[in-house]
Amino acid sequence: MFERRLYYHIDWALVIAVLALCALGVIMINSTTADPTRGTSRMYLTQLYAIVIGLGAMVFMLTLDYRTFTDKSHLIYFGLIALLLYVMFFGQVQMGARRWIPLRVFNLQPSEFAKVGVALVLAKFFGENRGSPSWTDLAIGGVLTAIPLGLIAKEPDLGTAVTLMPIFLAVAYLAGMRMRILGMLLVCTVLAAPIAWKFALKDYQKSRISTFLDPSQDAKGAGYQQIQARITVGSGGLTGKGFKQGTQGQLRFLPVAHNDFIFSVLAEEQGFAGVLVALGLYLFVILRALEAARLAKDRLGAYLVLGVLASFTFQVVYNVTMSAGLAPVKGLTLPLMSYGGSSMIATLAGFGLVLNVRMRRFTN
Amino acid sequence: MAVPVEDRRRLTTRLSVLQYVITVIFSILAVGFWVLQVVEHAKFEEMAENNHQRTLALRAPRGLVVDRDGKVLVENRNSYSISIDRERTKDLNRTIRLLGAVLGLDEKNVRAIVDRHRREPTYRPIVVVQDATLAQVAAVTARRLDFELPGVVVEEVPTRRYPETMGAHLFGYVGEVSDTQVSDQEGLKSGDIVGQSGIEKVYNAMLMGEDGAKRVVVNSVGREIRTLEEDEPTEGKRLQLTVDYDVQRAIEEGFDQLGFNGAAVVLDPTSGDVLGFTSRPAYDPNAFAAGIDRETWANLTSDDDLPLSDRAIQGRYSPGSTFKMAVATAALQEGVITPDFKVHCTGSATFYGRPFKCWKKGGHGTVDLRHAIEQSCNVYFYTIGNMTGIDKIHKWATLLGLGEKSGIDLPNELVGLVPSPEWKQARFKEKWYAGETVSVSIGQGSVSVTPVSMAVYAATLANGGTRVTPHLLKAVDDGNGWKPVPPPAPRSHAPLDPDKLQSIRDGLFLVVNGAGTGHNAILKGYDVSGKTGTAQVISNQGKERAGKTEKDLRDNGWFVFFAPRDKPEIAGVVLLEHGVHGSNAALVAHHVLDTFFAKKEGRPLPPKPEFKANLVP
Numbered sequence: 014m015f016e017r018r019l020y021y022h023i024d025w026a027l028v029i030a031v032l033a034l035c036a037l038g039v040i041m042i043n044s045t046t047a048d049p050t051r052g053t054s055r056m057y058l059t060q061l062y063a064i065v066i067g068l069g070a071m072v073f074m075l076t077l078d079y080r081t082f083t084d085k086s087h088l089i090y091f092g093l094i095a096l097l098l099y100v101m102f103f104g105q106v107q108m109g110a111r112r113w114i115p116l117r118v119f120n121l122q123p124s125e126f127a128k129v130g131v132a133l134v135l136a137k138f139f140g141e142n143r144g145s146p147s148w149t150d151l152a153i154g155g156v157l158t159a160i161p162l163g164l165i166a167k168e169p170d171l172g173t174a175v176t177l178m179p180i181f182l183a184v185a186y187l188a189g190m191r192m193r194i195l196g197m198l199l200v201c202t203v204l205a206a207p208i209a210w211k212f213a214l215k216d217y218q219k220s221r222i223s224t225f226l227d228p229s230q231d232a233k234g235a236g237y238q239q240i241q242a243r244i245t246v247g248s249g250g251l252t253g254k255g256f257k258q259g260t261q262g263q264l265r266f267l268p269v270a271h272n273d274f275i276f277s278v279l280a281e282e283q284g285f286a287g288v289l290v291a292l293g294l295y296l297f298v299i300l301r302a303l304e305a306a307r308l309a310k311d312r313l314g315a316y317l318v319l320g321v322l323a324s325f326t327f328q329v330v331y332n333v334t335m336s337a338g339l340a341p342v343k344g345l346t347l348p349l350m351s352y353g354g355s356s357m358i359a360t361l362a363g364f365g366l367v368l369n370v371r372m373r374r375f376t377n
Numbered sequence: 378m379a380v381p382v383e384d385r386r387r388l389t390t391r392l393s394v395l396q397y398v399i400t401v402i403f404s405i406l407a408v409g410f411w412v413l414q415v416v417e418h419a420k421f422e423e424m425a426e427n428n429h430q431r432t433l434a435l436r437a438p439r440g441l442v443v444d445r446d447g448k449v450l451v452e453n454r455n456s457y458s459i460s461i462d463r464e465r466t467k468d469l470n471r472t473i474r475l476l477g478a479v480l481g482l483d484e485k486n487v488r489a490i491v492d493r494h495r496r497e498p499t500y501r502p503i504v505v506v507q508d509a510t511l512a513q514v515a516a517v518t519a520r521r522l523d524f525e526l527p528g529v530v531v532e533e534v535p536t537r538r539y540p541e542t543m544g545a546h547l548f549g550y551v552g553e554v555s556d557t558q559v560s561d562q563e564g565l566k567s568g569d570i571v572g573q574s575g576i577e578k579v580y581n582a583m584l585m586g587e588d589g590a591k592r593v594v595v596n597s598v599g600r601e602i603r604t605l606e607e608d609e610p611t612e613g614k615r616l617q618l619t620v621d622y623d624v625q626r627a628i629e630e631g632f633d634q635l636g637f638n639g640a641a642v643v644l645d646p647t648s649g650d651v652l653g654f655t656s657r658p659a660y661d662p663n664a665f666a667a668g669i670d671r672e673t674w675a676n677l678t679s680d681d682d683l684p685l686s687d688r689a690i691q692g693r694y695s696p697g698s699t700f701k702m703a704v705a706t707a708a709l710q711e712g713v714i715t716p717d718f719k720v721h722c723t724g725s726a727t728f729y730g731r732p733f734k735c736w737k738k739g740g741h742g743t744v745d746l747r748h749a750i751e752q753s754c755n756v757y758f759y760t761i762g763n764m765t766g767i768d769k770i771h772k773w774a775t776l777l778g779l780g781e782k783s784g785i786d787l788p789n790e791l792v793g794l795v796p797s798p799e800w801k802q803a804r805f806k807e808k809w810y811a812g813e814t815v816s817v818s819i820g821q822g823s824v825s826v827t828p829v830s831m832a833v834y835a836a837t838l839a840n841g842g843t844r845v846t847p848h849l850l851k852a853v854d855d856g857n858g859w860k861p862v863p864p865p866a867p868r869s870h871a872p873l874d875p876d877k878l879q880s881i882r883d884g885l886f887l888v889v890n891g892a893g894t895g896h897n898a899i900l901k902g903y904d905v906s907g908k909t910g911t912a913q914v915i916s917n918q919g920k921e922r923a924g925k926t927e928k929d930l931r932d933n934g935w936f937v938f939f940a941p942r943d944k945p946e947i948a949g950v951v952l953l954e955h956g957v958h959g960s961n962a963a964l965v966a967h968h969v970l971d972t973f974f975a976k977k978e979g980r981p982l983p984p985k986p987e988f989k990a991n992l993v994p
Contacts, residue, residue, distance in 0.1 A: 144384075187391055189384070237467070244428065247413040247421025260429040264596035285414040289407060296403045300396060307392050315388055319395075326399060333406055337413055 022372040023075070027301045031349060031364055034294050035064050035357070038275065038350030044257045045270040045278050046352075056271060056352055063354035067361030074365025078373060082366070083140065083313055086133040090157070093130040096123040097164040104168075112168050122355035124165045124173045129363050131158055131177050132320025135184045140313030145189040154181055171218065172345040176324040183323035184316045187306075238274075241267045243338030246280040253284030271352045273344060276336035291350075295329050302364075305371035314370035321363040430605065431500075431595050434568075437586025438535035440613030442548065442576070444622040445650070445851055449540065451548055451577075456536040456667050457509045459517055459529065460502035461491065465597070466528030475526055479516045480506060501568070502530050508667030527597070537570075537577075537666040543629045546656040546687040547620065547787070547849070549575015550665035573665070574687075576616070576849055578788050583853060586613035617852040617859060619650035623982060627972035628653045628951075631965030634988050637956045638682060639933075640689035642832035642847070643949035643969055646939055648864050649836070649845030651785070652947065653969065656688040690783075690790040693825040694952060697912030698753045698959070699935045700774070700820030702838060702881055703795075705746060707773035708761040709877040716746045716880035722756035729812045733759050750884025750908070751893045755819050762818025767809060770817060771797040776871035778833035778844045779826050784868060785847040793826040820910060831950040833868075835907075835937040838885075839945035841878060842871035882906055886942045889963075897963035897991050898938060900970050906945075907938030907966065909959025931955040936962035940970055947973050958993040 043057040074082070082089070096114070100123055104111040113120035134157055142150055158181040166174035186195065210219065245261035248254070257263065259281035262270040270278050280288050299322060306318035325348050332347040334340040346353055348360045413421065442451035459480065466472045473491060477484035487505055494503040506513060509531070520526050537551050554569040564582075565571060571585065572578035589610030594602045628641045632655060643653040658680075664673050677685055686692070708714045724740035725732050735741065735755040741748075749757035762770060775781055780795030794800070796817060798809035816822035826834075829847060837844050846865040853860055885906035889895040894909040912933045934956030939948035947970065951962040968986045975982050 183395075187388060189387055189391075241428075243413065244421050244424045246410065247417055248425035249414050250418045250422065251415055260425055260594070264429050264594070264602065266428050266597040280410065280414065285410055288410045288414065292403055292407055292410075296400065299399055303392055303396050303399075307389060312384065312388065315392075319392075330402055330406070334409075337406075337409055339409060 019372050019376070022374070024301065024305065024368055024371050027298060027305075027364070027368065027371075030294050030298045030301065031361070034291070034298070034349040037279070037291060037294075038347075038352075039064070040256070041275050041279050041282075041350065042271045042352050044259070044282060045262050045275070059354065060352055060357070063357040064361070066354070067358040070358050070362040071365035071368070074362050075369050075372065077369075078376070079314060079317055079366055079369045083133055083137040083317065086130075086137040089130050090134040093123065093127050093161060094164070097127065097161060099123075101164060101167060112170050120355075122353075124161075124168070124170055125353075125355040125359040126362075127161045127165060127173075128176060128180065128324040129321065129359055129366070131161060131180050132184075132317060132324070132363070132366075135180060136313055136317035136320050139184055139188040140311070140316050142188070145191055146185060151185060151190065151194065154185060157181075170344070172343045176328055176345070179323040179327040180320045183319045187316055187319050188312070238268055238342045239338045241338075242274060242277050242336060242342075245274070245277040246337045249281040249284045249288075251285050253280075253282045253287055256282055258282060273332070273342075273346060273351065274336055275351050276333050276347050279350075280336065292333070295333075299326050299329075302367045305367050308374045309370045310374045310376075314374075318367050318370050321366055325360065325363065429594050429596070431593055433532070433591045433593060435589035435591055435608075435610045436534050436570070437588045437610035438612045439537060439551070439570075439577075439586065440584045440615045440854075442584075442616045442618060444618055444620050444625075445652075446622065447617070448622045450544070450618065450620070450622065452538050452540065453535045454538040455533050456507070457511075457514045458504050458532050458534055458667075459506040459509045459513065460504045460532065462502040462528045462530050463499040464528070465595070472526060472528055475520075476505060476517075476529055479520055479526065480509075480513050482506070497567075502532075504668075508536060534667075537662070539662045539666075541626075542659070542661060543625055544620070544653075544655060545575075545659035545662050546689065547575055547625075547654045548662055549573065549577040549579075549788075550660075550662040551577050552665050553668065574685075574788060575662075576618070576787070579786050580616055580850065583614040583616065587611040612856075614856075615854040616850060617854070618849050619645070619648075619652065619851045620654065620849065621652045621973075621976075623972050623976050624653040624969060625655070627969045627983075628655050628965065630985050631951070631968045631988075632657050634986055635953065635956070635961065635965065635992075637934075637953040637961075638688070639951070639953040639956065639962075640687075640692060640828040641949065641951045641965065641969075642689050642829050643947060643973075644832050644836045644845070644847055646836035646839040646845065646945045646948040649847050649867070650851070650864070651847050651849050652973070653949070654689055654849075656686075656692075658682050658684040660684045687787070687789070688952070688954075689828045690785060690787055691827070692952070693791060693793050693827055694933055694935075695912035695914075696779070696820040696824055696826045696831065697910035697933070697935055698755075698820055699831065699834075699908050699910035699937050699950075700779075700824055700826075701750060701753065701758050701818075702885070702908060703774040703777055703779060703834070704758050704762045704765065704770055704818050705750065705881050705884075706777060706838075706871075706873070706878075707769045708765045709746075709880070710773060710872075710874065711765060711769045713765045713769075714746070714761050716877065718761070719743050719745050720749070720754070720757040720760045722754050724756075726756045726759055728759060728763055728815045729810075731812055733815055746880055747884040747887060750881065751887035751891050753888075753894060753909070758818045759815045763811070763815050767797060767814045767817065770814070771795050773871070776842075776844065776869060777837045778830050778868070779824075781830060781868070783827075783829045783833045783847050784865065785829055786849050790829070791827060793830055794823060796823045820912065828950050828952045831935070831937055831952070832948065835939050835948040835950055836945075837871060838878070838881065839939035839948040841875065842873035844868040844871065882942050885939075889938075894958075894960050895936065895938075895963045897960050898936065898967045898970065900940065900967065900974065903940050903970065903974055904942035905938060905940040905967075905970055906942045907936055907963065909963060910935030910937070911957075911959045914955070929955040931957050934959045934962045936960075936966050938963075938966045938970070940974075946977075960991075961988075961993055964988045964991060 039057050039060050042060050046056040105113040105115045112122055158177050162174045162177045245267050261267050261281055262278035267274050302322045306315040309315040328348050332345050346356055438453040443449050473487050477487045490505055491503055514531055517531055549572055551570050552573045554565050554571045559565050559567055572581040589608045591607045592605040638657045640656045660677055721743045722735055722741040724738050725734045741752050741754045744754050744757055774795040780793050782790050782792050801809050813822055817824055845867050848865055850862050885908055887893055889898045889905045889907050895907045898905050898907050934953040936959050937950045939945040951965045953962050971983045
C-alpha cells in the first residue's frame with residue numbers, strides 16, 4: 014500500500030512550512046486568549062489537538078494513491094451533500110448560523126470539508142476530459158460547485174460558500190478554459206453585482222460593504238472592526254509590541270482576535286517583521302504546492318492540487334487583506350493559523366493530497 | 378493517462394501565470410502592511426493609545442474643618458459615582474436602557490441626565506448616579522464583567538460629610554461649580570465641587586485641594602486593567618474654627634427643645650471669636666454633598682420657612698426692648714441724663730399729643746436708669762429717648778454695632794437699620810417726626826437689626842466699647858502644621874465712660890438676677906447679665922384687624938446676654954421667631970452659658986435641657 018520508496022519523495026519543505034504556520038497560529042491563539050482577569054484559556058491546547066488530528070488526516074490522505082480518492086470522489090461528494098443537508102435541518106445554531114454538527118469532542122463544520130470534496134470531484138470531472146472544456150463541461154462543473162455552495166450559503170455562511178468558487182475557476186482555468194470565456198464570466202460578474210446588491214444581499218451584508226467603502230460613517234457599528242483592525246496592524250510598527258503585549262487584541266478592541274483577526278494580532282505583537290515571516294511562509298507554501306501541480310504525472314493530479322490550493326490561497330489573501338482593514342469584514346478564517354478544528358483538519362487533509370500528488374509523480 | 382505534449386505545455390504556462398499573479402499579490406500585501414506599519418505607524422500608534430489609555434481625574438478631598446479644640450466638624454467620606462463614558466459605549470441608547478434597569482432607575486430620568494450633558498466633550502463621563510448605594514455598585518460591577526454594560530464606569534470620589542446635624546448655615550454646603558463661577562473665578566473648572574455657602578464658600582480656595590490624575594489602561598468596554606502613572610491629589614488645607622463644639626451643641630439642643638425658628642450667635646467678647654452660630658430652620662448639608670436631588674432641592678426652595686436663608690446674618694428683625702441699652706448709652710454719653718435720673722411711670726405717657734403705653738398697665742412708679750432697664754420700663758425710655766434725640770441715638774447705636782454689617786466671614790451678610798432723619802429724607806423724601814424718636818426709643822418703628830449685629834452689640838457693651846469683628850477662622854494647616862490666623866481688627870471703638878457703662882451693666886445684671894424678665898438665664902456665681910426683648914411682628918390694631926389667621930402673629934423673643942458682668946468671657950444673642958417672649962430665649966442662653974462655664978471649669982457638661990416648666994406659652 015505505502016511503498017517505502019515513496020517516503021523519500023515526500024516534500025518535507027512543504028510539510029515544515031505548513032507546520033511552522035500552525036505553530037505560529039498556536040502561539041498567537043495562546044497570546045490572544047489568555048486573559049489574566051479570567052484565568053488561562055485552553056484554546057491553544059484544543060488547537061494543538063486539532064493539529065494532531067489534522068496530521069493524522071494528512072497521513073491518511075498520503076497512504077492511498079490520490080487516484081483512489083478521485084475514483085471515489087462521487088461518493089465523497091454525495092456524502093458531503095448529505096452532511097450539508099443534515100446540518101441544514103439538525104445542525105447546531107451558534108451566533109445565528111446553523112453550521113455545526115455537535116460531536117462529543119468538538120463541533121464538526123462540514124462546510125470546511127466541502128472544499129476538499131469539491132476539489133476532488135472537479136479534478137476527477139475535468140481530468141477525464143481532453144482538450145479545452147466545452148460549454149457543457151463548464152456548466153456541469155459549475156453545477157457541481159453550485160450545489161454545495163448554495164447549501165452552505167443557506168446556513169448562512171456566505172464567506173465559506175464563496176471560497177468554493179475559486180476552486181471551480183482555478184481548475185477550469187488550468188483545464189484550458191478559453192480566456193475569452195473567463196473574460197465573459199468576469200464581465201457577467203460585474204454586471205450581476207448591482208442586481209445582486211438589489212435582490213440577493215441581505216441588509217447586514219450591504220452595510221458591511223458600504224462601511225468598507227467609508228468606515229467612518231459607522232465608526233461604532235459595522236465600521237468599528239475595520240477601523241480597529243487598521244489601528245491594530247498600524248500600531249504594531251516594525252518590530253511589534255511583543256508577545257502578549259498587544260493592546261488592541263489583549264484589551265479586546267478587536268473582536269474574535271483568535272479567529273478571524275489572528276493575523277492582525279500577529280501584526281500588532283510581532284510587527285512588520287512577523288508579517289513578512291508569515292507572508293513569506295504562506296507564499297512559500299503556495300508556490301511549493303504549485304510546483305507539485307507542475308510536477309504531477311497526470312492532469313488529474315495537477316487539477317487536484319490546484320483545486321485544493323485555490324480555496325486556500327483565496328482565503329489567505331482575503332483574510333490577510335481584511336486583517337489590515339483593507340477589505341470588508343467577513344467571517345473568513347486564516348487557514349492554518351486561525352482557531353478552528355474543522356478548518357485545520359480539512360486544510361491539513363488537503364495538503365495531504367498535495368503531498369500525495371507530488372510523492373507519486375513517478376508511479377504508475 | 379499520460380499528458381499530451383500540447384496539454385502539458387498549456388498547463389505549464391498557466392501554472393507559471395498563476396505563480397506570477399500570486400507573487401504579485403503577496404508583494405502588494407507586503408507593501409500594504411509596510412505602509413500601515415511603518416509609514417503610518419505613528420498615527421496608528423497614537424490611535425491605539427487613545428483607545429486604551431484614559432486619564433482619570435482624581436478629585437482631591439476638601440480640607441477638614443475642626444473646632445477650636447480640634448474636634449472634627451466637617452470631614453470626607455468615600456462615595457461611588459456611576460457614569461457613562463460615551464467614548465466606549467457602542468450603543469448609547471442600549472446602555473441607558475440597561476443601566477436604568479440595573480440601577481432600578483426610571484429610564485426617562487437617566488436619559489434626561491444624559492441629555493443635559495450631551496454637549497460636553499465625549500471624553501468626559503456623564504455621572505448618572507452620585508453617591509450610589511453599595512447594591513447599585515455591586516449590580517453594575519457584576520454586569521460589567523459580563524461585558525453587558527460597555528462604557529459604564531464606577532468611580533470612587535471623596536465626598537463631604539457633616540457628622541452632626543448642627544451649624545448648617547455656618548458650614549454651608551458644597552455643590553458642582555456653576556458656569557458663571559467657572560468664568561468668574563480663576564482655577565475652577567467645570568465639574569469641580571465648590572463651596573456654595575457658609576465657610577465652604579468663603580474659604581473655598583483654601584479648602585479645595587489640587588486634583589490629581591491617573592493614567593490607566595482600559596479595555597474595549599472601559600474597564601480599568603492597570604494604572605500607568607498616578608499623580609496623587611493634594612488634600613485641601615485644614616481649617617480650625619473659633620467655634621466651640623460644645624457651645625454649638627448647646628445652642629442646637631436649646632432650639633431642638635423649643636422647636637422655634639430663629640437664630641443665635643455667641644461670641645468671645647474680647648476677640649470676636651464666634652463660639653456658636655445657628656439659624657433655624659436648618660437643612661442637612663449632607664444632602665448636597667454628592668449632588669442634591671431635585672425633589673429635596675425643590676422642597677428646600679419652596680418651603681415658606683426659608684430653610685436656606687441664614688437668619689443670623691440675613692434676618693432683619695425689630696429689636697424691641699433690647700434696643701434700650703443703645704438709647705441709655707446715647708443719653709448717658711451725651712450728658713443728657715445721669716444714671717440717677719428718674720422718671721415716674723404711670724403706665725403710659727403722652728408725647729406730641731399722642732399716648733404711648735408702657736407694657737405694665739399700672740405703671741412702674743418712679744424708676745432710675747438701673748431699674749428702668751431691670752423692669753424694661755417703656756415710659757422711662759420714651760422720655761430719655763425724646764430728650765436725647767434721634768441723631769444721637771443713631772450715632773451711639775451705630776458705635777455699638779447696630780445698623781452696621783458685623784463683617785463676619787460668612788457670605789451675603791445683610792445690614793439692619795438704625796433710622797436717622799437723613800435716612801428718612803433719602804428713602805421717603807420726608808421729614809423726621811419727633812414722635813418717631815419715641816417709638817425708636819423702645820426698639821420699635823423702623824429700627825431693624827440682624828442677630829449677628831445684636832451679638833456684636835452685646836459684646837461691645839460687655840468689653841467696654843470695642844466693636845469686635847466676629848470671625849470664624851482660627852488657624853490654617855496647609856500640611857506643615859497649624860498656623861494661627863490673627864483675628865480681624867475691631868471695626869471701631871466707642872469712647873464709653875466706664876462708670877456710665879457700669880450703670881447699664883448693673884441694670885442688665887438685675888434683669889437676670891433681680892426682678893427682671895431674664896430670670897430664666899440665671900446661673901449662680903456667674904453674674905449673667907442680659908436683656909429680653911419681645912418685639913411685635915404686627916401692631917396691636919393690626920392684630921385685631923387680622924382676626925383669626927393662619928399666619929403666626931406671635932411676638933418675636935430676644936435675649937442678649939454676657940457673663941460674668943464685670944469680666945465678661947462670653948456674649949451673645951438668641952432670637953426666637955414667634956417665640957412669644959424674650960424669657961423663652963433666655964432659656965436657650967442659660968443652657969449655653971451653663972455648658973460654657975462647665976466646660977471651662979472641667980465640670981461635667983449639663984444634660985439636654987427640659988424647658989417646659991419655665992416656658993411662656
